[in-house]
Amino acid sequence: MDVILHCDANSFYASCEVVQRPELQGLPVSVGGDQEARHGIVLASTVEAKKYGVKTGMALWQARELCPRLIILKPDFRLYMEMSRRLRQMYQEYSPRVESYGLDECWLDLSEPGMTMTEGKHVADTLRERAKDELGLCLSVGVSFNKIFSKLGSDYQKPDATTVITQDNYKSIVWPLPVSDLMFVGPRTTLKLRQKMINTIGDLAATDANLLRGWFGKVGVMHYANANGLDRSPVMETGFESAIKSIGNSTTTPIDMLTCEDVKCVITLLSESVSTRLREAGLQGRCISLYLRDTDLKTVGCQITINHDTALCDDICKIAMDLFTHRGYQAMLPLRSAGVSVSTLRSTMTAVQLDLFGMTIRRDKLEHVERAVDDIRRRYGMQSVLRGNVMAQRAFSKINPYNDHVIHPVPWYAG
Template sequence: MQRQERVILHSDCNCFYASVEELHHPELHGLPIAVAGDPENRHGIILAKNQLAKKQGVKTAEAIWEAKQKSSGLVIIPPNYPLYQKFSRMAREIYYSYTDRVEPFGLDESWCDVTGSVHLFGSGEEIAREIRQRIKRELGITVSIGVSWNKIFAKFGSDYKKPDAVTCITRENYRKIVWEKPVGDLLYVGRSTEKKLRKKGIDTVGRLAQAPVEDLRLWLGKMGEILWTFANGLDISEVKRFDPNLNDNDREIESIGNSITTPRDLFNLDEVKLVLYMLTESVAMRTREAGFKCKTFAISVRDKNLMSFTRQQKLENPTNITKEMAEAAIHLFKKNYNFSEQSAIRSLGVRAMNLTPEKIPIQLNLFTDEERRIKQENLDKTMDSLRHRFGNNSVRRAITLGDTMSELDPKRDNVIHPVGYF
């Protein structure tokens, strides 16, 4: 019996933050709009822009002053992440009405495997057009959706035509649509990889697909073979089920972790420290609530090109103290990531591992101030009780203040980043 061809969608909300803001500020209709960090703070960069601002040359991640030089009438709006999360959840609810295989990537993008739904709702293109119409009608924003038989080409399709469009990439047309585009348009081809490929005369996806795989492996290692596979439409990675209701109480606790796809890309160490502290605060609270200490701490990092890695280290003393866990996370990151050589970061995760009950006696260290550690642990537990009573953001550390992302609540939302390819 012949296996059914997969039908995968990739939905991308157009100019997501700016579109949501336009919807809530009708008086700004027809004006160039950009969502940006506070120019009085260190995060005065463009996070998102509407179509009009885009046409005037405004780019994501550039400084506000640069954007205003291109668009003198540019309206700057501070980000409202809780509002964006609400719209993201509403969009996913629409996706869930067609399939349970929904894998988010950030607040504005999701893959959907509708292979098992075509006999109920029609072809992949018909499902995509229905989703596009529903999101416009029910949410008031637009999406671009790619339809293909694999995740890589589905995402390529959602990027191919914007805004408010559906693009089908099939086995019959992918050479014309995908292969003629610049090699940098392919997922996982970052700036550094694109530069290496162009030096070898590979400037389009088609030339990448037709290059000898042995040469690509020689130039780029294992990644060269993977990119060749993607360019030829041979990606077989699954769309992972995303269950927002799953928590550690539903299974035997072997580790406690939290991950988040950040509302904006992270470009420097200060931004990473803020997110790591927010995540660690959540994990440390849950570790204390469960009555554990951890002997090992781990981080996971994923950049905007979906390249990812995990690192872990054994701790000097078993701990559930937030500061000690956060310092371990920051140390691991600084040791393994260099912004000058790598891309901006899109998601981070932390995990407490090798857990031990907190009441089990441990061997004290002569060179550690245990009295100070006990005071710190008691202080953390006092803050836990305040948060239980008044909300998770009622007591916050100074490092998380003064940034718009401080409105996020990882412990409550427990946002999960997508499963990677590697």
């Protein structure tokens, strides 16, 4: 029988902090993202903080208004990654197929001949006990016959609960829930569905699949299948990692970017981080994207595909700046946020064609220089080497996209 568990560590970031610092137990604690920028948000909160209405995604200043005593901590991703690793290690004792979904969620596939939902629930309860005893973390677990329903089950009751959704009871448990509870049904889709009088997952399940295809394309067909318990996407083998498709950094600056020089400074910093991360991953790419957000929060993105792969900061920065200047984005100044990313990636191991004009040699030299800088920065910190145009811009030079970025991959789209 197919038995799939979805384990969700409740308030993961905040809980990790409390585990490490027991004196915070019982106090309202939140972990805040990006406190240096103006619009830091709440990444996670303890139960005590939630009592005041503090929620994930809320601006930090709003959270402080709701709860003046709120203790706001800087995120410590090293700690979260370590706790995440220990959790996964525990899960792996129960299944050879443990698929991570972010740092705090996993699917476990217990399917095998003779397996039952009852046994699945037993494993779920055991995991919750062990997580509490051995790691100090609280889990909510969904047990079901597919990934979508097990995920829904782990959201159904929290914190610290197991929910079992079977072929026999899903119509009574799942169908009365609002459509927005279904994975991949976000705010926009919910709104569109509501306008068509489709409010519950049951309503969605009863809607003609072709109608949904007409409204939402192939994603609509996926919604139909998910609502009807027809999802059969596999839980990936432990250790499976999907290929990286893009590497990028973006940042909301401490003060608005007012001039082209400001923008250049920020784009330089972003490009340096992206370039270093590409080298670390052994990747290079040929599609360079620029993203900008102005003070009205209007965002635009543009991209260009060049005729060679690159991981050079020099290239990435120059091309991103070309996009900025040659497409009239100066008109968007002042800017609040900017991003640079590289996609259409290839492994550096893949052989490159040598050109006849010495370009390859020149690029090799540049790469040597950039690698040397990587090395110095690894040893003495990111600020140990700064470009001239960056050093000149005091307000932006302390932005550190490389250190701030969160390793938090969320692959898999059931489409």
